[in-house]
Amino acid sequence: MKHKILLAEDDQHLGFVIKDMLQQEGYKVEWCKDGQSALKTFVNNSIDLCILDVMMPKKDGFTLAEDIRLVNKTVPIIFLTAKNLKDDVIKGFKMGGDDYITKPFNTEEFKLRVGAKLKHLDEKLKEEVMKDTYEVGDYHVDHKNLQLTYKKEEPLNLTSKEADILQIFCHHLGDVITREDILKRVWGSDDYFVGRSMDVFISRLRKYLAKDARVQIVNVHGVGFKLSLEQ
Numbered sequence: 001m002k003h004k005i006l007l008a009e010d011d012q013h014l015g016f017v018i019k020d021m022l023q024q025e026g027y028k029v030e031w032c033k034d035g036q037s038a039l040k041t042f043v044n045n046s047i048d049l050c051i052l053d054v055m056m057p058k059k060d061g062f063t064l065a066e067d068i069r070l071v072n073k074t075v076p077i078i079f080l081t082a083k084n085l086k087d088d089v090i091k092g093f094k095m096g097g098d099d100y101i102t103k104p105f106n107t108e109e110f111k112l113r114v115g116a117k118l119k120h121l122d123e124k125l126k127e128e129v130m131k132d133t134y135e136v137g138d139y140h141v142d143h144k145n146l147q148l149t150y151k152k153e154e155p156l157n158l159t160s161k162e163a164d165i166l167q168i169f170c171h172h173l174g175d176v177i178t179r180e181d182i183l184k185r186v187w188g189s190d191d192y193f194v195g196r197s198m199d200v201f202i203s204r205l206r207k208y209l210a211k212d213a214r215v216q217i218v219n220v221h222g223v224g225f226k227l228s229l230e231q
Contacts, residue, residue: 003048003118004028008038008064009080010056014103018051018110025111035059039067043222046180047075049117054081065097071176071223076117134170137212137229143167150211161186162201162208169205169217169227178224 005022009015010033019029030045032038036058042050050068052061059067065077078099093100099113132144140149146163147155158166164186168177179195187194202217202225209215214230 002026002028004030004046005114006038006042006045006047006050006052007031008033008035008051008056008061009053010034011053021107021111022114025115027114033057035061035064038064042068043071046178046184047072048121049114050075050077051114052077052079054079072178076121078113078117130167130171134167136170136173136227137215139209139212139215141166141170148208156208158208159201162205165198165201166205169225173227173229176220176224176226180224182224 005027007015007018007022007029009018009031012033015031015033019031022029030041030047032041033056035052035056038052038056039059041047050065052064054061056064061079061081065079068075068077076098078101079097080101080103082103098117101110101113130143132142134141134143138151141147141163142149142155143163143166146158146160148158148166149155165182168182168185179198183194183198187198206217209217216228216230218226218228220226
């Protein structure tokens with residue numbers, strides 16, 4: 001899967017140059033020309049890395065970064081600005097930024113920095129080891145054997161995709177998982193029609209989990225889902 005990058009840059013010429021450069025490197029690029037549309041694009045897409053211009057109309061890069069961090073605490077953020085003031089650099093990192101590039105920049109250095117952040121992201125995902133079994137409320141989830149057991153009842157046999165989705169939910173219990181993230185992990189694509197299929201699988205899982213009222217698959221509007229366990 002190609003990495004998808006959010007580029008928030010209001011300068012028409014520079015934005016075109018950066019987008020073209022990143023696409024030549026094999027990345028998918030969502031280019032927005034103001035902070036407001038950039039936030040909407042981030043929420044509605046599975047973004048692997050954000051490149052945010054600091055000075056933008058409607059919502060500046062720092063405010064945009066704060067809003068992004070409310071949705072996703074780990075996505076890499078690179079600030080892009082013409083300023084080279086120490087206070088701005090410090091503010092950028094406090095807002096949750098991972099790197100800071102000043103204009104004008106060397107294109108090779110720019111590509112290396114972007115590549116390094118995405119490589120680190122890939123390595124973190126590879127290191128994420130999900131368990132084969134989970135206990136959620138009165139349910140026992142056995143991903144390896146594709147089974148879901150309620151208390152001491154007979155196990156319910158799951159399809160491989162049902163088991164994969166449930167494993168992701170259990171591993172990230174209480175955390176919001178984007179639709180795109182689930183689609184990429186389970187189907188390898190975030191295509192619209194695949195997304196419709198995923199909704200069917202999640203509806204089934206909701207029925208399977210209905211015996212324990214404390215366990216809920218919550219729909220987070222415009223973002224994705226989370227598996228919630230009420231204490």
